[in-house]
Amino acid sequence: MLKSLLNGALALTLLGTAASAETFRWASKTDPQTMDPHAVNSAPVLGFLNNVYEGLVRRGKTMAIEGALAERWEAIGGDGWRFFLRKGVTFQDGAAFTAEDVLFSYQRASSEAADTASWFAPVSEVKIVDEFTIDFLTKAPNPIFPDSIANFMIMDKGWAEANSAVLPSKDEGNYATLNANGTGAFKLVERQPGLKTVLEPFENWWGKPEHNITRAEFTPIQNPATAVAALISGDVDMINPVPIQDAERLQQRGGVTVIQGIEARVIMLGMPHKAEMLKYTADAGKPNPFLDVRVRQAVAHAVNVEAILAKTMRGAAAPASQLVSPAMRGYSPSLEARPAYDLAKAKSLLADAGYADGFTFGLKCPNDRYLNDEAVCQAVVSMLAQIGLKAELDAMPVRNYWTELRADNYDMYLLGWSPGTFDAEHPIRFLAATPNKEKKLGSWNFGDFSNGRIDELLPMIQSEIDDGKRQEMLNESAKILQDEVAYVPLYVQPLVWGTGKNIALTQRPDNFLILRWVTVN
């Protein structure tokens, strides 16, 4: 007992000295569920591990691709990409970084056990050319391949083998679930899942540090009110997200800065394109009106996005016209106009379609997935009521939501999409292509939207090297999706972070906090 007391006292003194250095403490809603960069493909995990592990390439402050573990890369004609690796890089355990580690990480990240395998679907083979050169060969020319692997993180082969973590394990976990050994600017020093995760700068990092942190502590705080209180009282230096309704009040308060930006996520309404009948309310069993493009157009004209942005999102979000935000590669600037808010037009479209008296239907909505999602759905319900479309709202937690959508239990639904590749091809592949299990296409296209030209354009877009031609095809796709009203895009979700006044950092649209850009003053 005495000994443990002494230990405690010693630990206290140590903590006391550590606190005097530049400790950065931040909190977010979700704890990264694993420290394994290949086990879960989700923003909390990848965002956190971007500080510890590094990829061949990485994204800069404006999301542009820049070299990380690869110094440069070039296309091998249309056959793939050659990466020239950085020399003299070491992992945090001291092992040297070579092409062997890249090959190993590719095999690990593209295995069936990994959640990141879809990034490597276009890859046919990976070949080591020499110790610091490696080729990623693709089945067809693939212009955006380097962009698509910005979150593909490199793990040390020797370390993984020594700790029997050669493959990621989603259901049982292994050494790499709780430990990390990357080449990044920060190393993992303490990991208590769900409680606290501590990083410290990696002294032998190859890059030049831009930060002045000596220790970074992450705590998940699920309750938004607690997080806000922790920020104001100075118990944490940064929180993400700040509840939108608190942003203004926080901004006015001394000692706290609110940083607002636009995320990559577009929020949209989806409708059934194939179902024969409505499934909810009194009109259940009647023919599905959304099969008629005029009805879908009427919906688009009836939703007053500006009002939603002003009232529900408190001016923090931006209207969306396409399935990607303007910050993404391949956005079509010529198609930036949303269908105008025009009730008369919406009503006449409905009348033309034979629904002058409107109809009733069921709207499914998550209530804990997107910012203010349920409130947005309620706003949509009241707006659609103005043209006689009476929606019955059914809001539920996201853990039940996808199951319902997969079972086609909706007449209309709310969906948010953030393209993992930051490219306009991504939502076409997942949301607009005709669902096809074999080809792994349209896996989130719940409404079964299907358009022959889109299906034709997609593989061409995927393999077009020439940027101009590729953009033309993306424009054509975007035009078709707008004309057909495959979805009704509403707005781009905002990012709202809060920091102490003494903190300087960079907010990236992918909602990743990059610690090497954080300064504590």
Place this chain on the structure above:
Amino acid sequence: MLAFTIRRTFQSVVVLLVVGLVAFSMFRFVGDPVDNMLGQERTGADIERLRTQLGLDQPFPVQYFKFLRGAVQGNFGVSYRQGRAVSGIIAERLPATLELAAVSAILAVVFGFGLGVFTAIRRDGWAANTIMTLSLVGVSLPTFLIGILLIYLFSVELNWLPSFGRGDVVDLGWWRTGLLTESGLKALILPAITLGLYQMTLIMRLVRSEMLEVLRQDYIRFARARGLKERVVHFRHALKNTLIPVITVTGLQLGSIIAFAIITETVFQWPGVGLLFINSIQFVDIPIMAAYLMLISVMFVGINLVVDLLYFAIDPRLHVGSSGVKG
């Protein structure tokens, strides 16, 4: 006594089995864990494969049987979210909850009894009336609101106490305690008050009304008539006889302190099992939810058992016809 204990234990096992069954059958409505475990670029095949790996494709009775078989051996499976053994995770989190609950319970009992007796004896004093009025606040305000008010006052405005977390902990090998560090003790104050306030006011009001009841009885009058000191009358004769109902309620309240710690833990981001449970619901982490519910029911059942046994110790009447009186 022995027969009573055995009968009670047997009943407890039945209760636990039923709780397990009800809890387990409800998990199907909590949601689908697979969606949370896979990223947005998953395919239908990935979903099916993981579902098979987790055994979710098996029929309900098989899943329940497997769970029971593991649970009997102390094996609650592997957490979906953390990929670690559930028993280890719970053991890691339990000290935080137990320390919080113990401190709250001590606060509740000490202040509850003290103030209860005080307000009963000084029935008409202004101090007693003020305490009674304030106690309404404790009974009527919901826990999370009290927590947020305390955070706002003591952390945000006054900046005296930390707004969340448990502070620094000392690892004793088998128990991580926050009671040995300054920051740990500071972090404990607000959550302990939040959690214990309701119980404290409840105990206080109960002690007061029972005490008033007893003080009206004839034997107290006799005791006074015999010229016994007020102190002896109050504490030796009156208080002792108010204890039976108070102990029942207090005992049950101790169970709910641990169970209701969920709300306090969420408000203060207190790293105990309650917070773990809330997070596991959001993530549909079935093994954790199942283990937590079993743990809580074991606790409730255990506390009930102890309370029943305490009756024996306190109330001599129960000894007289011990086999038939109490069932």
